[in-house]
Amino acid sequence: MSAYRNATSESSVPVYRGPSDHHQPCNFDAGDASFYTLQKSINDALRFLRRSQLGSGEFNTLIATKQDMSDGITDSSPFTTTFVLYALQYLPDIEVRDLKEQALTFLRHEKSFGDVWRYYSTSNYKHVRVPPDLDDTACASFALRQGGFTVSNEWAFRSLRDEQGRFLTWLVPQKASRTGCRAVLLRSLNEIQARFFRQLAAQPASAPDSRLLVTEYDPVPVDDVDPAVNANVILFLGESDFTRQAIDYLISCIKAGSDTGFSLYYRDDVTLLYLTARAHLHSAPSLREVKGEMLSRIEAHAQSQTLYGSARSAAMAASILLTLEYEGPLLDDFINAVLALQQDDGAWKEDLFYSGPNEFWGSRELTTAFCLEALARYLQRSQGHEGGEAQVGSEGLQTLDSVLSGPDGVDADWYLAQYPDAAGYASAAAHYARYGWRERKDPNPNFSTQWYLTEYPDVADAKINPLVHYLRHGRAEGRAPVEPEARWNPDGVLTGPDGVDAAWYLSRYPDVVGYASPAAHYAQLGWRQGKDPNPNFSTEWYLTAYPDIEAAGANPLVHYLRHGRAEGRLPVEPEARWNPDGVLTGNEGVDAGWYLARYPEASGSLSAAAHYAHFGWREGKDPNPNFSTQWYLKTYPDIAAAGVNPLVHYLRHGRAEGRASRSSVKDLVRARDWWPSKIQLVMAVAFATALQAGLPIASSLAEIAILVAAIVVCAIYVSIINDLTDAAQDKISGKRNITDKLPRSAVIAIMFLCIAAGGALCIWLSPSSLATGLYLGSWVAFSLYSFRPFRLKERTYLGVLADASGAHVFPALLSVVAVYQSEQLPVDIGWALFVLVWSLSFGLRSIILHQMTDESNDARAKVSTYVRHVGRARALFVSERMLLPLEVLAFAMMATYIGSIIVVTGAIAYFTLIIASGGLTVAPGYDGSVQKITPYYSVLLPLTLLVAAAAHDRVDLLVLLLFSIIFGTSILAFVRYILGVINESYLPERPVFRMNGAL
Numbered sequence: 001m002s003a004y005r006n007a008t009s010e011s012s013v014p015v016y017r018g019p020s021d022h023h024q025p026c027n028f029d030a031g032d033a034s035f036y037t038l039q040k041s042i043n044d045a046l047r048f049l050r051r052s053q054l055g056s057g058e059f060n061t062l063i064a065t066k067q068d069m070s071d072g073i074t075d076s077s078p079f080t081t082t083f084v085l086y087a088l089q090y091l092p093d094i095e096v097r098d099l100k101e102q103a104l105t106f107l108r109h110e111k112s113f114g115d116v117w118r119y120y121s122t123s124n125y126k127h128v129r130v131p132p133d134l135d136d137t138a139c140a141s142f143a144l145r146q147g148g149f150t151v152s153n154e155w156a157f158r159s160l161r162d163e164q165g166r167f168l169t170w171l172v173p174q175k176a177s178r179t180g181c182r183a184v185l186l187r188s189l190n191e192i193q194a195r196f197f198r199q200l201a202a203q204p205a206s207a208p209d210s211r212l213l214v215t216e217y218d219p220v221p222v223d224d225v226d227p228a229v230n231a232n233v234i235l236f237l238g239e240s241d242f243t244r245q246a247i248d249y250l251i252s253c254i255k256a257g258s259d260t261g262f263s264l265y266y267r268d269d270v271t272l273l274y275l276t277a278r279a280h281l282h283s284a285p286s287l288r289e290v291k292g293e294m295l296s297r298i299e300a301h302a303q304s305q306t307l308y309g310s311a312r313s314a315a316m317a318a319s320i321l322l323t324l325e326y327e328g329p330l331l332d333d334f335i336n337a338v339l340a341l342q343q344d345d346g347a348w349k350e351d352l353f354y355s356g357p358n359e360f361w362g363s364r365e366l367t368t369a370f371c372l373e374a375l376a377r378y379l380q381r382s383q384g385h386e387g388g389e390a391q392v393g394s395e396g397l398q399t400l401d402s403v404l405s406g407p408d409g410v411d412a413d414w415y416l417a418q419y420p421d422a423a424g425y426a427s428a429a430a431h432y433a434r435y436g437w438r439e440r441k442d443p444n445p446n447f448s449t450q451w452y453l454t455e456y457p458d459v460a461d462a463k464i465n466p467l468v469h470y471l472r473h474g475r476a477e478g479r480a481p482v483e484p485e486a487r488w489n490p491d492g493v494l495t496g497p498d499g500v501d502a503a504w505y506l507s508r509y510p511d512v513v514g515y516a517s518p519a520a521h522y523a524q525l526g527w528r529q530g531k532d533p534n535p536n537f538s539t540e541w542y543l544t545a546y547p548d549i550e551a552a553g554a555n556p557l558v559h560y561l562r563h564g565r566a567e568g569r570l571p572v573e574p575e576a577r578w579n580p581d582g583v584l585t586g587n588e589g590v591d592a593g594w595y596l597a598r599y600p601e602a603s604g605s606l607s608a609a610a611h612y613a614h615f616g617w618r619e620g621k622d623p624n625p626n627f628s629t630q631w632y633l634k635t636y637p638d639i640a641a642a643g644v645n646p647l648v649h650y651l652r653h654g655r656a657e658g659r660a661s662r663s664s665v666k667d668l669v670r671a672r673d674w675w676p677s678k679i680q681l682v683m684a685v686a687f688a689t690a691l692q693a694g695l696p697i698a699s700s701l702a703e704i705a706i707l708v709a710a711i712v713v714c715a716i717y718v719s720i721i722n723d724l725t726d727a728a729q730d731k732i733s734g735k736r737n738i739t740d741k742l743p744r745s746a747v748i749a750i751m752f753l754c755i756a757a758g759g760a761l762c763i764w765l766s767p768s769s770l771a772t773g774l775y776l777g778s779w780v781a782f783s784l785y786s787f788r789p790f791r792l793k794e795r796t797y798l799g800v801l802a803d804a805s806g807a808h809v810f811p812a813l814l815s816v817v818a819v820y821q822s823e824q825l826p827v828d829i830g831w832a833l834f835v836l837v838w839s840l841s842f843g844l845r846s847i848i849l850h851q852m853t854d855e856s857n858d859a860r861a862k863v864s865t866y867v868r869h870v871g872r873a874r875a876l877f878v879s880e881r882m883l884l885p886l887e888v889l890a891f892a893m894m895a896t897y898i899g900s901i902i903v904v905t906g907a908i909a910y911f912t913l914i915i916a917s918g919g920l921t922v923a924p925g926y927d928g929s930v931q932k933i934t935p936y937y938s939v940l941l942p943l944t945l946l947v948a949a950a951a952h953d954r955v956d957l958l959v960l961l962l963f964s965i966i967f968g969t970s971i972l973a974f975v976r977y978i979l980g981v982i983n984e985s986y987l988p989e990r991p992v993f994r995m996n997g998a999l
Helices: 002-007 033-052 078-088 093-110 134-146 154-159 173-178 181-197 227-237 244-256 269-282 285-304 311-323 329-340 364-382 397-404 412-418 428-436 449-455 457-462 466-474 490-495 502-508 518-524 539-545 547-552 556-564 580-585 592-598 608-619 629-635 637-642 646-654 665-669 677-692 697-725 727-733 744-765 769-786 797-822 829-853 855-861 866-870 872-898 901-916 929-952 956-966 968-983
Strands: 062-064 360-362
Touching (some): 093 855, 244 269, 244 285, 269 311, 285 329, 311 364, 329 364, 397 428, 412 428, 449 457, 490 556, 539 556, 547 556, 608 646, 629 637, 637 646, 697 769, 744 769, 797 829, 829 866, 829 929, 855 866, 866 872, 929 968
16 A cells, blocks of 8 residues: 555645636547547556456455545455446446456455345454444445346345334344344344454554554444435335335435535535435436436535545536536536546545544545546447437337348347347347447447447437447448548558468457457457457567557557567567576477467467467466476466466476476375375274274274275265366366366276276175265265266355265265174264264365365356355354354264263363464464364374274274374374474464365
8 A cells, every 4th residue: 555655645646626727628529539538547547446456356445544544554345346346337348347247256255144234344353343234235235236146135124214214324233123033133143243253354463543443343323314325225225115215315315405414424415416316327216306406516516616626526526417417518627627636557546435433434446436437427428328218219219129130230149249248138239229339339340339429429419329320321421330441550551461360360369250350350459458469469568568659549569560660669578588598499498399289379479489488378378298387387376476487487496496397197186185184084983983882993994994995086086077077167267177287088097997996895885785875975976066967066055065975974974884884783873963963064164165265266267156155254154153163062972972081181182272372263274273173183083092992902002003104294294283383483384284175
């Protein structure tokens, strides 16, 4: 934060003094200059938002003790993200889809039980300080609904109304008596969850005011009614009998008129007018009743020039005027103010948006969202894209549909492929007639909506469908449907021998197929999207290396071919920079023949080595058969984080450091993921069962050995089918997949060998139908988990249940049955029941942790896991506050069944040490409760069980010795772990004991 604050200090921020600063309105009648100014401002703002969006999808919020926000520090909240999402809806989806998807994922993760939200995010140490509220809940719910998700929180809104039908702000326990049992239960769960999440967030290192860190709970007014909050609720719920009284209340507040004092949280009435206007735009037509009052208030502010110095206020005012369909110079003045206040990095200065008694909130991201909305809407309206129910011609939509469905009209297949959000509408032509042209969508690859409206402002001013105009009048009048080639392709440079390589461009960017021509696409869209026109020219590198070209907004390839080449500018990065010491062209570098045969799309490059350096390694391509790019980056995340060419690193440094160059068969079976931790866990259950049954462990040693072999075979099978069935999704997410690096025949052969071995083990177990069924249960559970059409991995609740059953429950119960039946004893149902509950609880918690740590990959691959479905907050709560107590209780009953003081003493000693050193933290990762319990289950528990068994029968000393030899590495690692806990000096870079979730 301090880095950008210094770069954009207040002295360097432009100050707009009012309409006198800009005498020319920002309209489109004077030519294209204003259009490009607006478009550049929007593009710069989007680049800023992309840079500033956090990995979780959140957009930053600042809290300050000074009203000018000069002492602001990060204060995580979902509230800011809802406003950024609202602004992004006014931009073409194809340009902002990545931003929206990540932001929507963040909001989904932040919801509490009952689909309600708190102001502070779950990563904020203050999450517990306030209860859920309708302001955040309404804004987040509206954003999710706009993004295509559903929420079920009607209960909250129905329970939070006063006697006059107005919506209250805070969902506090004191109001529980007003609602039914469901609402009371959900409130209670939310309070427990909030306390739980207080353990997750680290305290900040410092704060500008210690008062911000003092109280556990912020006092909130129980019966607070706020007009701004009611406006946001109306935005989400819409106009109905249920919201009628709230709408009347909001109208009365607007008519009463008050610059300040109308709200506990918002300090200027422009904010209330803005929130009211957007509620009117989307949900409540009857709010038009106060249009006159709202316009007069904005005009009064403009006369006093109180809004021009604040980008946030000016942007809000502009959006209000746009919603109210205002026609006049005042709108241009506000837009000019917003443009003048934009900073060099594309953002606008942080500004107070809402506040508490002595603290203030805002951020550059929040201000940028309001400014981006205003500019995008202004640009759309100036081009005739906005207007809600504006007329589309003399005919209705049905007639227009028939006009646009002709041979030169809307190309349905192309349109739906380019704009999937139009799927499900009556027809592509109907969508374009009603929405598409206003959203600047193109109806077919040979007609540019944006260009036509810009080139022919009389069509834009008439606010009629541009394609309809072209088909009925424009074509006969000699108007062009797209920008003439002479303008976008001066001197024919883009279609010349050094211009856009059509075949290469189409193979590299298949989304371009169907466009007028690759050259036209690159000229109009491609270079702005960072696409390269041919393998010998890097658009992104050229613009980065020569910022004067980027500042001029010129097509980089056109500039290079017409001027840059003669000026000595380079089309790609110099070889000395991408091929240090010539390693990529050496004997162990890029094998040109192998590379070009494997990746024919690279055949037009300067060289195979150049292609790998500029594109190949980022696309996961391998330079030669002995080096795996994806494997290297996944195995050594420090190299991936540094963003360096992996082959260059390996040849210059990695090999000398002992790093490997590719995977092997042993990586396919993922033995380090389940050996020894999972094997030791199964053996611990077998040892415990023998001890509980009063049997020498040595007497069951043969059965335990067969059991271990059975689990190993199944684990290898699971590893292979997991990689085989996840290959496509792993490719999308960039996740390592070993099957891509090994011959498919070898992978299939190993899988069938496992199946054959598993069948043989089933035959050995066949005298016991129960044992056979339990063993097959693991195979079936993981097969259903991985293979389609079942694919339980993507079926949320069934997925975690299948994984936990296959990885923990069936193996644990098989251990119990194997030991009992080794001595022909009946299974103790009570003992088996406690083992079932314990293994299921631990298994569910393990897979939840696995899904949380792998969540970013699942999000990129669009895998609908349990954690992605319910959100991190709820998943962690279920794991640590529901399953963990059940697991501990079941294990305590198992220890009671065993009745060994040695086992109990070992457990007490271990967990006393862990709790004394910081406790079982609930955060996901290496310090989470699953990872701290696993060392006990997999090492100390089997050791204490063997010691207890040896105390009764000396023959079990041999078993103890054998276990210590086989798993000596794990025992030594456990000792190091304990010493580190005691000394607080051993902090391993990665966990010694891996989780036992899905492979």
